[in-house]
Amino acid sequence: MKLTLKIWRQENATAKGGMQTYNLDDVSPDMSFLEMMDVLNEQLMAQGIDPVAFDHDCREGICGSCSMFINGEAHGPDRLITTCQLHMRKFNDGDTIHIEPFRAKPFPVIKDLVVDRSSFDRIQHAGGFVSVNTSGNTQDANALPIEKAAADKAFDAAACIGCGACVASCKNASAMLFVSAKVSQYALLPQGQVEATDRVLNMVKQMDEEGFGNCTNTGACEVECPKGISLENIARMNREYLSANLKG
Amino acid sequence: MGALSSSTIFRKVAMALSGLFLMIFLLQHFAINITSVFSAAVFNEVSHFMGTNPLVQFVLQPILIGGVIFHFLMGFVLEWQNKKARGIKYAVFKGSANSSWMSRNMLISGATILAFLGLHFYDFWVPEIKHKYIEFLPEDPNRYHEELVHKFEDLGRVIIYVISFFFLSLHLLHGFASSFQSVGFNNKYTPLLKFIGKLYAILIPAGFAFIAIVHYLNN
Structure with missing residues (x-):
């Protein structure tokens, strides 16, 4: 799959951010969304560009770290999943994907897609x-x-x-x-x-x-x-x- | 009380209660107006009672006006606060994927209803107040039906009224069930309540539009 990614880039919490466009070739439909982001970051680092910062931890839908707003929806177009459980088969070859941080005043951006x-x-x-x-005398919940x-x-x-x-x-x-x-x-x-x-x-x-x-x-x-x-x-x-x- | 009134839940409940109050008013307003289609005498009788009863005039009417003003002001304040809570806007926000147009655009439907209320007050409330409390004209128990029918001679006015009732319907399609959710009502009866809400939101505005159209056609 060939994709055009429009991603929010922001140097730090006080910097002014903006959407940047990246092209990514050879994306497998079997990849998870975060694996696709890993591939993008490998490509960016090879080009000497700062990789896209994003939150992730368990990558199995438990921790709730991966806070991406994908094509206008939290965690992307699928239901009852986190971003790490979203797979590239949900997208089509040639798609443009918008990736933004979760937006709210109480969720300030720390860097790129990472919010506090x-x-x-x-x-x-x-x-x-x-x-x-x-102290040792805890009642059994059951x-x-x-x-x-x-x-x-x-x-x-x-x-x-x-x-x-x-x-x-x-x-x-x-x-x-x-x-x-x-x-x-x-x-x-x-x-x-x-x-x-x-x-x-x-x-x-x-x-x-x-x-x-x-x-x-x-x-x-x-x-x-x-x-x-x-x-x-x-x-x-x-x-x-x-x-x-x-x-x- | 200060902390309570500034809480998001309190504001939400206050908005819901004023909305529920206005929905009850709308129902009685419709019940009176529909009689104008079937019997001028009944409409005149009920209108005369409503227009001359001190309880209605000096207690219920101010409460109603207060409720309307509160509901609109609160709606605009909440919208402003909510916009502020987002901060930077999304480049792409797909609200249609997870919520109804009505629920996301209560401000648009509400502002349309507010504009309509301006016209409606100009058409009926202002002449009524002028008649009774400014010009002190003699009371005529049989004038109401004629005044109503006269207003709907103008096709432009009828069209504006029908469009406004359409927006009222959109507002109620979200507002009815939402009011109950806000006051904490969400249980096994909620699907039934949502069904009743849809019926109310469609039938009442459609009924008002029907009244306007019938009087226009009879003219």
Whole structure:
């Protein structure tokens, strides 16, 4: 396959970036998207050009590092996958592919396609945990009976890998799907009840302080989420938030 | 309260509640207007009641106007904040791959409805206020149907009204179900609710367009 790649290049966080065009020949349809990027970088380095910086780690859809916005969609045109699980067979010979970093004010570009998603970490630190005494007397989690439906929903919410595709895909750069998944995974379980009020208040407060946009229920986040996190979680978070405010 | 009112969820819920309120108003507005097609007497009677009842005039009407202003102002504020949250725009953004046109363009449909409301107020509300509170003309319980019919003699006005109702339908096609999601309603009844929302979003604006067209044709 011969491809024309239009890629966002930005020297550093403060530099002004822009789209650069590169041509790549002999791309195998069996390559993963990141392998194609590796081949491009080999070519660039051979030409004495700075390789394209991009995030990647596990390359098996678990870590959520690979944050590329490909042809107008987070993680590209396929569904329920991360960029590392996207294969070149999804594209055609002669295609032009636009590759950009995830865009949001709270996700500043560090270099090229690498963005700083530590805003998600700060939201998580604000309340995305349960406080457990680990002095040796920890209660066995399985000793608590949990309804199967609630456990399933909690696990579904916990599948969120915090990749940021929801923010990148949302026309408003809203982080509601991510935050709601983190709120829901605890709100549905008895272990999460003790800190439920503070959790949702603190996490939403931190989300707002980071400067994410307002959710307008377009549903783009749910469609583009590599882990299929449901909008149901956002409705649950709204309920949790309203009820937490009433409790004070 | 300060922290609450500045939260994204609070704003979203406030937007949803004002939207739900306006949808209830729209339903009663349609229920009254449709009578004009079938019976001038019934329409005059109901309009006279609405136009002279102190509760409607001095309590419900200001609440309604407040709701309309709040919904529009909030819509523009949210849009501005959301644009700011993106920062640098994407070179390529394929919104059609994951969301409906209606959900992504509530500002366009909303701004069209706002422009229509300007005309609608000019057509009906301003003359009504002038009649009652500026010129203090004597009350005539039988004037309403004639005034309504008179407005739809002009084909241009009817076309503008029908186009506006089309945009109202687009706005409601997203807004109805979205309001319920915002207030936390998402459960096994959601598919049914979405179906009802689609019916409402199509039938109510189509009904308003029907009323305008029927009166034009009768003229």
